[in-house]
Amino acid sequence: MAMGTVTTGRKSRWGLVDIIVLVFALVPVLWVVSLSFKTKATLTDGNFIPQEWTWQNYADIFQTSEFVLSLVNSIGIAIISTVIAVVLGTMAAYAIARLDFPGKQVLVGLSLLIAMFPQVSLVTPLFNIERNLGLFDTWPGLILPYITFALPLSIYTLSAFFREIPWELEKAAKMDGATPAQAFRKVIAPLAAPGVFTTAILVFIFCWNDFLFAISLTSTTASRTVPAALSFFTGSSQFEDPTGQVSAAAVVITIPIIVFVLFFQRRIVAGLTSGAVKG
Amino acid sequence: MAEIVLDKVSKKYPDGALAVSEVDITIADGEFIILVGPSGCGKSTTLNMVAGLEDISSGELRIDGKRVNEKAPKDRDIAMVFQSYALYPHMSVRENMAFPLRLAKVDDKTVRAKVEEAAKILDLTAHLDRKPANLSGGQRQRVAMGRAIVRNPKAFLMDEPLSNLDAKLRGQMRTSVSKIQKQLGTTTLYVTHDQTEAMTLGDRVVVLRGGYVQQIGSPQFLYDNPANLFVAGFIGSPSMNFVPATLENNELRSALGTTPLTDRVRQLVEKASAPRDVIVGVRPEHFEDAALVEAGQKAGGTTFTAHIDVLESMGSEKFAHFTVEGEAATAQELAELAADSGSADVPGAESQIVARLSAESTAAENAGLEVWYDADKIKLFDPSNGKNLTYED
Numbered sequence: 001m002a003m004g005t006v007t008t009g010r011k012s013r014w015g016l017v018d019i020i021v022l023v024f025a026l027v028p029v030l031w032v033v034s035l036s037f038k039t040k041a042t043l044t045d046g047n048f049i050p051q052e053w054t055w056q057n058y059a060d061i062f063q064t065s066e067f068v069l070s071l072v073n074s075i076g077i078a079i080i081s082t083v084i085a086v087v088l089g090t091m092a093a094y095a096i097a098r099l100d101f102p103g104k105q106v107l108v109g110l111s112l113l114i115a116m117f118p119q120v121s122l123v124t125p126l127f128n129i130e131r132n133l134g135l136f137d138t139w140p141g142l143i144l145p146y147i148t149f150a151l152p153l154s155i156y157t158l159s160a161f162f163r164e165i166p167w168e169l170e171k172a173a174k175m176d177g178a179t180p181a182q183a184f185r186k187v188i189a190p191l192a193a194p195g196v197f198t199t200a201i202l203v204f205i206f207c208w209n210d211f212l213f214a215i216s217l218t219s220t221t222a223s224r225t226v227p228a229a230l231s232f233f234t235g236s237s238q239f240e241d242p243t244g245q246v247s248a249a250a251v252v253i254t255i256p257i258i259v260f261v262l263f264f265q266r267r268i269v270a271g272l273t274s275g276a277v278k279g
Numbered sequence: 280m281a282e283i284v285l286d287k288v289s290k291k292y293p294d295g296a297l298a299v300s301e302v303d304i305t306i307a308d309g310e311f312i313i314l315v316g317p318s319g320c321g322k323s324t325t326l327n328m329v330a331g332l333e334d335i336s337s338g339e340l341r342i343d344g345k346r347v348n349e350k351a352p353k354d355r356d357i358a359m360v361f362q363s364y365a366l367y368p369h370m371s372v373r374e375n376m377a378f379p380l381r382l383a384k385v386d387d388k389t390v391r392a393k394v395e396e397a398a399k400i401l402d403l404t405a406h407l408d409r410k411p412a413n414l415s416g417g418q419r420q421r422v423a424m425g426r427a428i429v430r431n432p433k434a435f436l437m438d439e440p441l442s443n444l445d446a447k448l449r450g451q452m453r454t455s456v457s458k459i460q461k462q463l464g465t466t467t468l469y470v471t472h473d474q475t476e477a478m479t480l481g482d483r484v485v486v487l488r489g490g491y492v493q494q495i496g497s498p499q500f501l502y503d504n505p506a507n508l509f510v511a512g513f514i515g516s517p518s519m520n521f522v523p524a525t526l527e528n529n530e531l532r533s534a535l536g537t538t539p540l541t542d543r544v545r546q547l548v549e550k551a552s553a554p555r556d557v558i559v560g561v562r563p564e565h566f567e568d569a570a571l572v573e574a575g576q577k578a579g580g581t582t583f584t585a586h587i588d589v590l591e592s593m594g595s596e597k598f599a600h601f602t603v604e605g606e607a608a609t610a611q612e613l614a615e616l617a618a619d620s621g622s623a624d625v626p627g628a629e630s631q632i633v634a635r636l637s638a639e640s641t642a643a644e645n646a647g648l649e650v651w652y653d654a655d656k657i658k659l660f661d662p663s664n665g666k667n668l669t670y671e672d
Contacts, residue, residue, distance in 0.1 A: 171332050
């Protein structure tokens, strides 16, 4: 029975650790959710569960055009950046994983350099460059820096996935009569799909959550994304506290990420390539 | 079905390394050819060049008389079985086998019929709807074979197709590969490292070393008449024993005693104008326990005393391992063979002699034994270039 007690002891220890981590991560989130449902009068009462439930905060934010417009900006900019970064990243990663070309190490090194570059040091130069080029406060003005910083991420993640696809599968497809394009479409792409979706999620979250570029490179609702727009929320007068609305907006912008992850999670099946080759 | 001709085919890598050098092989229609050699000898490179997966640096590859050097793999109509099987993991067994036919735009009904037919030959009918991940090693290997045979290609290329299977399964699959090839009569080029496969499967065997063809011939011919030390040491298991020797007055002196040359051997040696120092090679089965050799036969050989280190009794025969005095035979070829088999790492392995004795032998470990060997069956090699001085055309 010693085994049983050891197992139970271990299980409960791990369970305790799990609970601590969960509480640590989720309490602030739940606190924000709770705040978003409180009425103005009870906002500061310190109760975790609202005494009076209200949808008013949600109704308010969707009535202001500022929030709705910035939500549209966020969705548009994040999706366009993700698509471009993943498409370019797929091609670059495939080349890095499969081909030997001069300057390969330089390319890998450069992308690592970009990933490590402190973004805040680029804000002022970018601000000046974009103003001169007329990109300031436009969608491309945000999409371009997002792609720049998302590409290293997507190249790294994807080349790891491509490296796991056995080279011989492509040779086998060629022997079976496939053109290089057919081999890529029918054999490599389906196997790389989980990697592409994983990368897409990571890149999307990166673009969606960005605050630094969003606040520095935008000035109006023409391109301001939600994280930046949130900081501009004010009450209708200076005595009014916008906490409820900020919380409601925070909850709303979390939803797309949850949906995105849930939607693609099913496609990220680990071990899809098992059985291709022995070992 | 087709005749494949390799005409002075060479492969040179951009860094100057020569992988395959002027290989000349003519593979007749329906023939089963084995490419064998130690790792790095260029056998897989040769196969990949025939497949079109690697460019041919110089020379010409002809299939059915037409030059195909510049053709893409898909236009050569050749099927290949990979060492790793390379099954498409996202497709079922049926889809895997149908893949080449679908690419060739064959209609659904024919695809179905051909896949089922191939599945029947390979005993895969029950597994058609499973994914490769759920199959055993042997089943995966058969799917890889199935994918090759469904479209009746001009030739099969097989790159060590059985090396990932365990010993028992390998034996079974070896028989079935041979049976399928005979049944279909398709020209086959088969690469292997395993010399049992080389001996049993092929119509002819090509032995490669460092990118050069050493000898081409039927397995039995290669065994009886190796062109040089390398082929002699590579073909046969346990391999031929080599001992340095000197030729003087038609007598051969070595650690195995002094042997007068038989007439046949003497004529061959004279024709080859052999040097004084040679390497003598004796196959394990040409030794025998002297006590079991009949008096009349005994005169045709030489007897010496050996101290048996290890005795392996196989039931039907006994393998006696012993060392002989004096230096071990040294030659470039032997060093390469030892490095490939891993015996270079075993101290003293190079001067070890293996003799196959009859099961009735009373030999015992750590004891002396009178050992006889057949003087007419010995091979003599030139240590400087490895050439067989007793080669018969």
